[in-house]
Every structure is written in C-alpha cells, then in structure tokens.
Amino acid sequence: MNIKNPNHPAKGSRITVEPIRRLADIKSIKKLIMDNPRNxxxxxxxxxxxxxxGDLLKLKVRDVKNLRPGQSIVIRESKTGKNNILMINKTVYKALQIFLEDAGIDNGEYLFASRKTKKPLTIQSVNALVKKWAREINLSGNYGAHTLRKTFGYIQRTEFGVGFEILAKRFNHTSPAVTMRYLGLTSDEVNEVLMNEI
Structure with missing residues (x-):
C-alpha cells in the first residue's frame, strides 16, 4: 500500500521551510531544550x-573549544565550496561552555555527535529535532534543519535592520534578490513600505 506523504515534495519540487519569526518562540525553544546541552x-x-x-554538523570539538566571543574560524561550505566564517558571540560562547562542561568530550569528537554512533547527526535527524521543538511550543508551519539558517536571516533583518545586501554576502548568495526570495519577503511587507509617507 503506497500512502502519499502530504509533506513530501512532488518530484522536481522542494518543501520550503520557514524561519522562526518571533523572539518569544525562539526563547521558548531555548528554554525547552536547555537541559540538553548538545541540542x-x-x-x-x-x-x-x-x-x-550540514556545515555545522562537520564541526569537531577542537574546532571551537578555545574560541572566545569575537573570535571566528574559517569553514568551507560543502554546498558552494566557498569559504565562510563561523563567529562566536556571547550567546554562542555561553552555550558552548555549558556543552563542554556537560561531559568529558574528546577534542576529536564531532560537536554534534549521535550518542549511539558518535558520528555526526544527520540532516534528517536535525530536521526531526527542529520539527519536534516547533510542535512542542505549538508553532504551526513547516520547520526543519534549514529553519535555523533562515531564522538567523529573518531576525537580523526584522530586529536589527540588517539589509539584504549584507545578508546575501553572509549567506554566499549570488544577489540580494535571491536572499529576498530565500527569506520569504511577503507582499504585505512590500505594501507596508508603500504606506510610508515622504
């Protein structure tokens, strides 16, 4: 019996996951998973x-263990082959310290390892985790591993006023137009701009 999964894209198309748009929802997820330092x-x-x-999952403990806020490492993006940086801010540093204190973790271990296999988590398992977190805080919509990346862009744009040009550079997108589509710029937002009086 072949049961069609309504959440599975038709051949040749893709499911688009959403960013988490509200800071309150981000705080709720952080609180929900606080007792699991890895997650x-x-x-x-x-x-x-x-x-x-996928690029985060390749990180090993030794790559980030000694980083302090304001420091970064260069990573090579697996999808584009381009260099990018991973930056440590104060929030990331705190989460990293909690994680490192939690267990005697070896420098050579993957940062986000499966407890059973010690291999890095898969994208599928990250998808499942993000969907579970969203469900547990009653967040409706479609969420997955890519939600984390999109949330970064969405919050940078809406809360901190970062422009599409800078986000495009951060995402290694070819143009700001790609970033606009990627972050799901809505018609309502465009219409709202038209109400600004000059």
Missing part, C-alpha cells in the same frame, strides 16, 4: 551564524 548549542549556533546545518 541547545546546535540551535543557538544555527540561529546566530546562519550557516547551513
């Missing part, structure tokens, strides 16, 4: 850096 660090690092989950 908490994954969430915090993802929403504070805007890197793809």
């Amino acid at each position: 908490h660090l994954l969430f915090v690092l993802g929403i504070n850096n805007g890197l793809r989950a």
Whole structure:
C-alpha cells in the first residue's frame, strides 16, 4: 500500500521551510531544550551564524573549544565550496561552555555527535529535532534543519535592520534578490513600505 506523504515534495519540487519569526518562540525553544546541552548549542549556533546545518554538523570539538566571543574560524561550505566564517558571540560562547562542561568530550569528537554512533547527526535527524521543538511550543508551519539558517536571516533583518545586501554576502548568495526570495519577503511587507509617507 503506497500512502502519499502530504509533506513530501512532488518530484522536481522542494518543501520550503520557514524561519522562526518571533523572539518569544525562539526563547521558548531555548528554554525547552536547555537541559540538553548538545541540542541547545546546535540551535543557538544555527540561529546566530546562519550557516547551513550540514556545515555545522562537520564541526569537531577542537574546532571551537578555545574560541572566545569575537573570535571566528574559517569553514568551507560543502554546498558552494566557498569559504565562510563561523563567529562566536556571547550567546554562542555561553552555550558552548555549558556543552563542554556537560561531559568529558574528546577534542576529536564531532560537536554534534549521535550518542549511539558518535558520528555526526544527520540532516534528517536535525530536521526531526527542529520539527519536534516547533510542535512542542505549538508553532504551526513547516520547520526543519534549514529553519535555523533562515531564522538567523529573518531576525537580523526584522530586529536589527540588517539589509539584504549584507545578508546575501553572509549567506554566499549570488544577489540580494535571491536572499529576498530565500527569506520569504511577503507582499504585505512590500505594501507596508508603500504606506510610508515622504
């Protein structure tokens, strides 16, 4: 019996996941997963850096263990082959310290390792985690691993006023127009601008 999954994209198309748009929802997820230092660090690092989950999953403990706020490392993006940076801010640093204190973790271990296999988590398992967190705080919509990256861009734009040009550079997108589509600029937002009086 072949049961069609309504959340599975048709051949040749893709499911678009959404960013988490409200700071209150971000705080709720942080609180929800605070007792799991690995998951908490994954969430915090993802929403504070805007890197793809796949690139975060390749990190080893030694890559970030000695970093302080304001320091960064260069990573090579697996999708584009371009260099990018992972920056440590104060929030990420706190989450990292909690994670490192939690267990005697070896320098050579993956930062986001499966407890069973010690191999890095898969994108599928990160998808499942993000969906679970969203469900547990009653957040409706479609969420997954890419939500972390999109949340970074959305919050940078709406809360801090960062322009699409800077976000495009951060995301290694070819143009700000790609970033606008990526972050789901809505017609309502465009219409709102038209109400500004000059």
